[in-house]
Amino acid sequence: MDPRKIGFIGTGTITDAMVRGLLTNPAAVSRVTVSPRNAKIARQLADDFAEVSIAADNQAVIDASDMVVLAVRPQIAQDVVSGLTFRKGQSVLSVIAATDCKTLLGWIGVDVHLVQAIPLPFVADREGVTAVFPPDAHVAALFSVLGTAVECETKEEYDLLAAASSLMSTVLGIMDVSAAWLEERGLAKGKGRAYIASLFASLSQTALRSDTVALKELSSEFATKGGLNEQVLSDFHKNGGRDALILALDGVLARIKGA
Numbered sequence: 322m323d324p325r326k327i328g329f330i331g332t333g334t335i336t337d338a339m340v341r342g343l344l345t346n347p348a349a350v351s352r353v354t355v356s357p358r359n360a361k362i363a364r365q366l367a368d369d370f371a372e373v374s375i376a377a378d379n380q381a382v383i384d385a386s387d388m389v390v391l392a393v394r395p396q397i398a399q400d401v402v403s404g405l406t407f408r409k410g411q412s413v414l415s416v417i418a419a420t421d422c423k424t425l426l427g428w429i430g431v432d433v434h435l436v437q438a439i440p441l442p443f444v445a446d447r448e449g450v451t452a453v454f455p456p457d458a459h460v461a462a463l464f465s466v467l468g469t470a471v472e473c474e475t476k477e478e479y480d481l482l483a484a485a486s487s488l489m490s491t492v493l494g495i496m497d498v499s500a501a502w503l504e505e506r507g508l509a510k511g512k513g514r515a516y517i518a519s520l521f522a523s524l525s526q527t528a529l530r531s532d533t534v535a536l537k538e539l540s541s542e543f544a545t546k547g548g549l550n551e552q553v554l555s556d557f558h559k560n561g562g563r564d565a566l567i568l569a570l571d572g573v574l575a576r577i578k579g580a
C-alpha cells in the first residue's frame with residue numbers, strides 16, 4: 322500500500338483522530354480526502370489542514386485515493402460498501418469493528434488489497450497502539466507514525482487484541498471508582514483524580530520499561546508480604562475481581578469471533 326493519497330469513508334471519531342495524527346507536522350501523507358458525513362467533523366478537518374478536501378460523496382473518495390480507509394459503523398457497513406466501485410488491486414484499510422476480511426471482500430466484490438486495523442483515539446497524538454491484520458509493511462509504517470503497530474500473523478491473534486482493546490472503559494472505570502472513593506471519604510476535590518491518573522501512568526511506564534519481567538512478577542514486587550498492596554490484591558481476587566475480568570474478556574472475544 323502506498324498511502325500518499327489517503328481517503329476516508331465515514332468521517333467520525335476515529336477518522337478525525339487518524340487524520341489529525343497523520344497531518345501533525347511533519348505530515349505523513351500528502352493528501353487526505355474525507356467523505357461528507359459527518360459534515361461538521363469534515364468541515365473542521367478541512368479548516369484545520371490544507372491537505373484535507375471534502376469529497377462530494379463516498380465514490381469520489383475512492384476515485385481520489387491510493388488507499389481507502391473504511392471507517393463507518395458495522396451496522397451500516399454492508400449498505401455503504403456494497404454500493405461502491407473499487408479499483409481492482411486498490412489498497413483498502415478497514416477499521417470497521419467485528420467485520421472480517423472475507424465478509425468485507427464479498428461486499429467489495431473485486432479483488433482489492435485489504436488490510437484490517439484497530440486504531441484507538443490516541444493515534445491523534447501519535448501515541449496509539451494499533452493491531453494490524455494481516456501483516457503489511459505499508460500499513461505498519463503508517464501506524465508506526467501514529468504510535469506503535471502490532472502486526473498479527475493470524476485472525477486469532479487479531480481477535481484477541483480486539484478483545485484487549487475493549488478494556489479501555491473498564492480501566493478508566495477503575496480509575497473513576499477509586500478517585501470517587503477517595504473524594505467521598507474526604508480527599509479534597511480533584512486530588513483523587515490527579516493522584517490516581519499519575520499512579521496508573523507510572524504503573525504502565527513500569528510495565529513498558531520492564532518488558533522482560535513477567536507482569537505477575539511485577540505485581541508481586543509491589544505486593545510486600547503482609548503489606549497493603551498484597552491485602553488489596555488478595556481481597557480483589559477473593560471477591561471475584563479476577564473472575565469478573567476473565568468472564569468479561571471471554572464474553573467480548575466470543576462476540577468478536579461470532580462476527
Ligand SMILES: NC(=O)c1ccc[n+]([C@@H]2O[C@H](COP(=O)([O-])OP(=O)(O)OC[C@H]3O[C@@H](n4cnc5c(N)ncnc54)[C@H](OP(=O)(O)O)[C@@H]3O)[C@@H](O)[C@H]2O)c1
Nearest residue numbers: 331332333334335358359392393394395416417418440442
Ligand atoms: N472510536 C474508536 O475508538 C474506534 C476504534 C477502532 C475502530 N472503530 C471502528 O471505526 C468505525 C467508525 O467508528 P467511529 O467511532 O469513528 O464512529 P462514528 O463517530 O459514529 O463515525 C462514523 C461516521 O460515519 C458516518 N456515516 C454515516 N452514514 C454514512 C454513509 N452512508 N457514508 C459515509 N459515512 C457515513 C457518520 O456520519 P453522521 O454523523 O452524519 O451519521 C459518522 O461520522 C466503526 O466501525 C468502529 O467500530 C472505532
